[in-house]
Amino acid sequence: MWTNSQLKANGLMNFKKNRWACIVVTIILGICVGGTASGSANSASNNEETMQELMDKLTPEIIAAIVGVIGIAVIIGIILDIILFNVLEVGCQRFFIVNRAVENAQISEVTFGFKNNWMNIVKTMFLKDLYLFLWSMLCFIPGIIKAYSYRLVPYLMAEDPNMSSNEAITLSRQMMNGQKMNAFVYDLSFIGWYLLAIITCGIAGVFYVFPYKNCSDAELYTAIKETYNPNVQNY
Known part of the structure; x- marks a missing residue:
């Protein structure tokens, strides 16, 4: 069974071996998910x-x-968001998956979704967002739970863009059965790093915290995938 310390140690190692590429891809991913929005x-x-x-x-x-x-x-x-940013998000997660397996993953991995069954990726990510929006309309808590249920969809599409929308969303939900609380605790373990990012006005976030977290997230996806047993249903 994986542990948070193990995931974070592997994530940090993967970040350090390809630091600047991870930073650039993290910035792209932040734009895709609206992480750079600000007000005055x-x-x-x-x-x-x-x-x-x-x-x-x-x-x-x-x-x-x-x-x-x-x-x-x-x-x-x-x-x-539907035709561009969602596809780039899949490409960014593709980069972080590849980065854990090779020494020098290329930033060009972020364009993966445009070269491999683009329409299917667009459809799948749109349905994921739509379902999450509808669940969030019911109440705040169900929206959070479903966000964890659908968390792995971008990673699944990054590894197999030919997987149907229903298969990807269903598989993500099944893989996260019994893992949602573990993933939630894993996310909470980064609170101290997020505070550091805030204190440094985002500088530490851009150049260290967020790339480190994204590399660790790829480790989390891989760990859940490797421990997933379709014959055992955990709730």
């Missing part, structure tokens, strides 16, 4: 006066135009 705040009093002036100038036509632009931007974002 201004003075409340100044905002209040400015907003009042803008509200006085707004007409129904201007409001309709703003809503239309926002709607188009949202639609474009969703389309890019």
Whole structure:
């Protein structure tokens, strides 16, 4: 049975042997999953006066135009997520799987999904996200549980892009049966590293914590795959 310390030791070793490639792929993966989103705040009093002036100038036509632009931007974002970022996410996980097996995995692995059954990857990742969204609409806790159930889908597609959507999602759920709490505890073991990333304004996160975590996640996937027994159902 795998242990968190073992996974993290192997992950750290895999990170150090190919440091800069892991950092670059981690940045790409962060963009794909929205990890680079940020916001800003201004003075409340100044905002209040400015907003009042803008509200006085707004007409129904201007409001309709703003809503239309926002709607188009949202639609474009969703389309890019489905056909581009999800596929890149699979490619990034492909890189981390390969990186644990060879000395010098190439960054070009991130394009794997565009060269190997792209449409099937798009469909599978879309369905995974859709199911997760629907479960999250029910309640916060079911959404978290299902996130762990579907956690392995990108890795499965990275290893076998010809696997059907139903097979990949079902297999991920079956492989995570009995492993969700273990994976949750594994994730919690990185809290100290996340705090370090926050304290250093993300610098430690980009150049150490997140690449280290991604390499360890590939170890987690491999460990679960190697211990999975389809004849034993654990809940």
